[in-house]
Amino acid sequence: MFLHIFPVLALEQSSDLVINEGQSVNLECSEKKSSNTVMYWYMLPSQKNSRLTQLVTAVVGAKAEVEKGFEDHFKSSDIKGDSITLSIEHAFLNDSGTYYCAESEHSGEAAEGAEHKLVPAQTGAAFHLMVAA
Numbered sequence: 001m002f003l004h005i006f007p008v009l010a011l012e013q014s015s016d017l018v019i020n021e022g023q024s025v026n027l028e029c030s031e032k033k034s035s036n037t038v039m040y041w042y043m044l045p046s047q048k049n050s051r052l053t054q055l056v057t058a059v060v061g062a063k064a065e066v067e068k069g070f071e072d073h074f075k076s077s078d079i080k081g082d083s084i085t086l087s088i089e090h091a092f093l094n095d096s097g098t099y100y101c102a103e104s105e106h107s108g109e110a111a112e113g114a115e116h117k118l119v120p121a122q123t124g125a126a127f128h129l130m131v132a133a
Helices: 002-009
Strands: 016-020 025-030 035-047 053-059 073-078 081-088 098-104 116-120 127-133
Touching: 016 025, 016 081, 025 098, 025 127, 053 073, 053 081, 081 098
Parallel strands: 016 127
Antiparallel strands: 025 081, 035 053, 035 098, 073 081, 098 116, 098 127
């Protein structure tokens, strides 16, 4: 799945965000389409040799799910209208990195083998966050 993400998410970038360690921040993005949509948040840490990590999966009409191991530090709104917000509470230095928002366009069928294609969300697709000491 990660191989399909890198080529499309780099298309849109937003300005850098700088916050102090211990502060909280909300990152918001909007989707291109509002039907049959799943939205995701990913993080690529600033540290060398880091890997892209999925943080959140949100399905229209359902509760957003923060991935196991990240629930205490990251929160996500459900998809509201056409947007979703990722909240980082009491940021740590190692929260510095690039945060990506993406949506999945799919055929709408829940059947196995349904077509899925990740695309960058319309606005706020990439946030470069730096947490300062």
